[in-house]
Amino acid sequence: MLWIAVGLAVLSAVGLACGTHLQSLAVVSKSEGRLSLREFSRVLRSPRWMAGLALLGAGTVCNVLALSLAPVTVVQPIGVLGLVITTILHSRHVRIPINTHTWLAIALCIGGGTLFVLAAVRYTNPALAITERATDVVTYLLAAVVAVVSIGLLVLKDHQLSLFYLFAAGTLYGFVAVEVKVVTVQLHAGAGSWWQNVDLINVLGLLVAAVLGGWLVQSAYASGPPELVMAGLTVVDPMVGVLVGLTVLGEAATDFGWVAGITLAACGAVSITGVRLLSRYHPEVLTALAASRAPRTGELGIVPGSRRPVPQQPSED
Template identity: 50%
Template sequence: MSQWLAVALALLSALCLAVGTQQQGTAVADHAHGRLSLRTFLVLLRTPRWSLGLALLGVGTGLNVTALGLATVTVVQPIGVVALVITTLLHARHRRLRINRRTWTAIALCTAGGAVFVTCAVAVTDPAQGISQWAEHTVVVMLVVLVSVLGVSAAMFRRSLGGTFYVVGAGILYGFVAVLVRLTITRIQGSTGTPLDDVNWAAVVTALAAAVLGGWFVQTAFAAGPPDLVIAGLTVIDPMVGVLLGLLVLGEAVPGFSVTTGILMAGAGGIAIVGVAVLSQHHPEVLQRRAGLVRPDRPLPAPRPSAPRPAAPGR
């Protein structure tokens, strides 16, 4: 019974995340005109549609956490890819776009590859294993370097970077943040004295900085591309980064981890990444922007009528 309730909560979470992403994405695109600035962001804070999207994203996150408390990740996590399909349909209807065959193929690749990767990862990882302080500090140092590199790159090359950079960057950052949040919660739950005494505050501060930078990247990606591309990148990259950190740094792999499973995970992850790449190149809104549309939600301006030619002499 609890698993069916978890499935229902996960579906509601996917719906909230999809609608919230679509609302925020269209609000940013309508105000940012391809580039997001601090002034535009301050305007978005007072935009009802953007605020509604933020609220829905918060509700969706809460529902997903509750679902994970009732069932395993194997049951809950693959359902999250439903948000990609819902976001694509909502956005296509809002922009009056016709979803092409390659877009559907990309969505299928993201969904299938992500589901297989997560399912395999759950089978070969054991999050209950004790995590050493060295491993946790390693994750913190890696994230500090990552935040520095991505932040400097975004500041120096913001005029030349495309939406794919921000989508991939946000997915990687959120993957690290999820790992540090889980490690912090584990420390609090396993504390024998005051819960906050065992908290690694360096990890908390670093995770907050990464979350803020990742949030800015997401909003910038909304300005540079369609919201379904953004959520596709996040749902694919975020869990993959978390799993890889667990396997390679935190030592969460079970003794039975085999080369065959590793190859299957690598293949599934590659398929999902190819799906994101195809979506970034062949999404109908991306094709519209390449065709020269100034605004993705408005057609090109009608050409001005040419001036009438003067009549020929003698006529």
Template identity: 40%
Template structure:
């Protein structure tokens, strides 16, 4: 028995210092859930007093959000969520702490059901279970196989080039097709962009910690801000056309899968993982993403 436990411990690649990132990420998820609920309330109130949101929030509506106490308070909660998330990234690999935000999905679903007095139906519960279960499997496998890898200049340039293409694609799509957008597009867009934000934040934190703040790091900051601003705008539009738990479902599934995908493909954080881990990652990711689409289809708070 002792030998078995020793062998199991040897398989876990997270050291005690990296494990600190896990509770920090969980605290961040709590603030994320609260922030989403309050921001959603603020956006709905602004929408009710204006002409509504048919092709994206305009400048006047964005300014009106600043006058809504619920939205401002929600923004402060999200700010705290970001602080805890970034701090967790300073301790542990992206592939481990980033998916833990799925805890926010369960909290937000419960809060929204109580606030809106619209109980979750069976389809929604199954969808949420798929999201959380898929992400949970992902984290479990990652905890046993992921390693924290340094980001080289070549890795960073690759990430920035891909981000530039993503920003251009989403910008063009929003410019020409926004009148046809529904909540799911904004959720997917925000999730993808926030995945890059998490990755670049990890790079900036690491390089700053070791005094390696060069011109490439500065470009990372610019890319991080650009992705964060556009992602934040997409989130506000998603709140105007979908319930907060659907928005959080997209963010806490798409965001980590993008960040983890970068960690796997570009950074090689699973380069030492066995073949079965790769299969598990694909299955877990597919289940989680399918759960998001099912939630968008069956959520009782959406008119069809």
């Protein structure tokens, strides 16, 4: 069973990576740096985007099956292979070699994320019962996150949005996992019909976080390389879920202390440093930055805020 789970986890990583790559290509081909609702309606009709959605769905199913056959300590670290696969696929597509800084950033993301998951499993004790007060706190926190994200979308400039999309989407998907946990516990609590046990506010929170997070992921595709999206979802998402579980849902093990806290904080810092490096030194980001600083005359450039190369007008000398 263990090796079947490992195989399913590998298939999940491949499916998620390929799905992310295809959806990113579809979004970039239909948008100009900042995705609008009209552009997204065109994206939804793209066969490439739909194929990516199918691969993401298949990858998710494989991951769920793998988790049902093996411990999270076996399955979860394998998922970070998706970041490597996405990087290679995108590099070959845009024909830009992967630089040393990018490999270092990926190594930090994978290493920090894997150690964070392993440490979290070691120091957490999944809650079998969640108090009403805890579910209320989750709702308040999610409402605050949605408010901050909404304000950020209104006030931030285009050049500031790439990392914002990444961290905001990862945070919201972390809350999706938390709400799924809460609703699952509610379904198994008490007697009577399921609708009598489940708090509809948590269901609504789950839907809002999933929809807004999904929109931010699509917007992130339009504003940066898909590796950044994959890094955000494999780093930020689990960290948010674990932190809320520890501090709100009461999942901290009895031996959780300052050593555990420092360990998780260090692993998180390593992963976030990797994401930051990836956002600054990815070859496509550097190419776009150089093109934005270059004179308007030349052979080929990239419009600031866009990931697509466009020909420059020749000078009339």
